[in-house]
Amino acid sequence: MAQSDPNRIPLLARNLHFGYRSEEAVLRDVSLTVEKGQILGILGPNGSGKSTLLRLLSGWLKPQRGVVELWGEPLGRLGAREIATQIAVVPQETHVDFPFTAMEMVLMGRAPYLGGFAFESEADIACAREAMERMGVAHLARRMVQELSGGERQRVVLARALAQDTPVLLLDEPSAFLDLHHVVAIYDLLRDLAEEGRSIVTVLHDLNLAALYCDRVVLLSQGRVFCAGTPEEVITYKNITEVYETEVYVDLNDLTGAVNVLPLSRPYREQLRQQFGERKLS
Numbered sequence: 001m002a003q004s005d006p007n008r009i010p011l012l013a014r015n016l017h018f019g020y021r022s023e024e025a026v027l028r029d030v031s032l033t034v035e036k037g038q039i040l041g042i043l044g045p046n047g048s049g050k051s052t053l054l055r056l057l058s059g060w061l062k063p064q065r066g067v068v069e070l071w072g073e074p075l076g077r078l079g080a081r082e083i084a085t086q087i088a089v090v091p092q093e094t095h096v097d098f099p100f101t102a103m104e105m106v107l108m109g110r111a112p113y114l115g116g117f118a119f120e121s122e123a124d125i126a127c128a129r130e131a132m133e134r135m136g137v138a139h140l141a142r143r144m145v146q147e148l149s150g151g152e153r154q155r156v157v158l159a160r161a162l163a164q165d166t167p168v169l170l171l172d173e174p175s176a177f178l179d180l181h182h183v184v185a186i187y188d189l190l191r192d193l194a195e196e197g198r199s200i201v202t203v204l205h206d207l208n209l210a211a212l213y214c215d216r217v218v219l220l221s222q223g224r225v226f227c228a229g230t231p232e233e234v235i236t237y238k239n240i241t242e243v244y245e246t247e248v249y250v251d252l253n254d255l256t257g258a259v260n261v262l263p264l265s266r267p268y269r270e271q272l273r274q275q276f277g278e279r280k281l282s
Contacts, residue, residue, distance in 0.1 A: 008071045008072045009033055009034070009035065009036075009069070009071075009072065010034055010035070010036050010070070010071060010167060010168050010199040011033075011034035011057060011068070011069070011070055011087075011168055011199060011201070012032070012033050012034065012068070012069045013030060013031055013032050013033075013053075013056070013057060013066065013067075013068050013069075014031050014066050014067050014068075014069070015029050015030070015031055015065065015066035015067075016029070016030040016031070016053070016056055016063045016065070016066035016067075016068070017029060017030075017063060017064050017065035017066055018052060018056060018061060018063050018064055019064065025223060026049045026052045026223050027049045027052055027053060027056070027063075027223045027224075028223045028224050029066075029224065029225075030049070030053060030066075030220075030223075030224065030225055031066075031225065032218050032225070032228065034057075034168065034199045034201055035199065035215075035216075036167075036197060036198075036199050037194050037195065037196075037197050037198070037199065038194055038199060038200070038215040038216060039190055039191065039194050039200045039201075039202065039213055039214045039215050039216075040199075040200065040201045040202070040214065040215070040216050040217070040218065041201075041202055041203075041204055041210040041213075041214035041216070041217040041218070041231075042054070042201065042202070042203045042204070042217070042218050042220065043204065043205075043207065043210055043217055043218065043219045043220065043234070043235075044219055044220030044221060044226075044243065045221070045243060045244055045245075048220040048221055048222060048223065049220050049223045050172075050203045050220055051092060051172055051203060053220070054089075054170050054172050054201065054203055056068060057087075057170055057201060058083075058087055058089045058170050059075045059076075059078070059080070059083050059087070060089075062076060070083065070086055070087070070168070071086070081112050084111070084112035084164070084166075085112045085113065085166065086166050086167060086168055087166055087168045087169075087170060088109065088161040088162075088164040088165075088166040088168070088169050088170070089161065089170045089171075089172075090157055090158055090161045090169070090170070090171040090172065090174050091157075091172050092172040092173050092176065092203075093176075094153065094154075094157045096145045096146060096153075099144055099146065100144070100145050101141065101142055101143065101144060101145065102132070102137060102140040102141050102142070102143050102144075102145055102148065102156045102159075103128060103132070103141040103142065105145050105156050105157070105160055106128040106131055106132055106156060106159045106160045106163050107120050107124065107125070107128045107163065108160055109128065109131070109159075109160040109161060109162070109163030109164035109165075110124040110127060110128065110163055110164070112164065127163050127165060128159075128163045129141075130162075130163075131159040131160070131162035131163040132156075132159045134159070134162060134189065135155050135156075135158050135159040135162065135189070136155065136182075136185065137152065137155045137156050137159055140152060140156065149177075150176075150177035151177045151178045151179060151182060153177075154174070154176065154177050154178060155178070155182065155186075158171075158174060158186065166198075167197070167198055167199060168198070168199045168200075168201075169190075169193065169198055169199070169200045169201070170200075170201045170202075171190075171200070171201070171202040171203065172202075172203045173203050173204060173205065174186055174190075174202060174204075175187070175204065175206070175209070183209070187209060187212075187213045190202065190213065191213055194215070202214075207235055207240065207259075207261040208258070208259075208260055208261055210231055210235065211231040211232075211235050211258040211259040211260065211261070212256060212258045214231055215230070216228065216229065216230060216231075217229070217230075217231050217234045217235070218234075219234050219239060219243060221242075221243045226239065226242075226243055227239055231258065231259055232259055235250070235259045235261060236250060236259075237249075237250045240261060246263065247264050247269045247272075248261050248262060248263055248264060249261075249262040249264055249272075250262075
């Protein structure tokens with residue numbers, strides 16, 4: 001695995017096509033590039049294929065057509081352990097059926113580096129502790145995962161991904177179940193990880209978070225890439241109203257300079273239509 005080669009792209013998808021047995025194609029001809037040191041956001045309405053795309057990028061699903069490449073090598077040619085040393089995944093939901101402590105859950109992130117029935121070393125335990133400190137869950141180390149709130153559990157799962165210590169990180173709605181404080185903390189951390197050189201792909205519904213934290217975004221619609229580019233290029237009035245089929249107001253945040261999307265309730269939609277007629281509300 002030649003991840004040290006600066007000329008190689010960490011993760012690339014070409015012309016992906018995928019459908020589940022009982023359904024028509026969920027994704028059609030989807031291509032994207034995940035650059036080193038960048039956050040790529042995947043946006044789109046419910047059912048547009050975001051989570052399926054993430055599963056294809058992680059190797060959990062295999063495309064029916066097209067290819068996913070990790071550092072220039074087709075993902076399908078690599079073993080599960082080799083992939084796990086390069087890509088960490090934070091799923092949308094994590095079900096825990098056994099009585100693990102939070103520390104034991106985070107230590108699972110070290111599994112790709114252990115051989116056979118080997119136990120975690122002191123270095124592995126230190127790595128897990130550091131990940132928990134970074135995620136602000138060190139105080140939960142001895143708590144049973146089943147006893148944690150949804151937000152606490154999500155942060156423990158994120159710490160597990162950090163402990164895996166991979167150059168590529170895939171996250172499916174990582175801020176689900178989290179309050180505003182922890183949402184900001186997680187995306188600040190993702191920004192730090194990107195600046196450290198990691199490549200991050202995150203599925204998210206919050207367009208304003210995407211505009212604030214992502215370097216590039218891909219907007220999916222009905223299983224296809226509707227458009228891709230910088231947040232400013234993609235998160236526009238025209239694109240959002242067409243893909244999400246709802247009226248919004250789009251402007252720039254005075255403080256951050258980032259694109260800001262405001263959903264409009266019916267009274268405001270009617271008020272602005274009266275004021276501006278059929279002109280766009282941005």
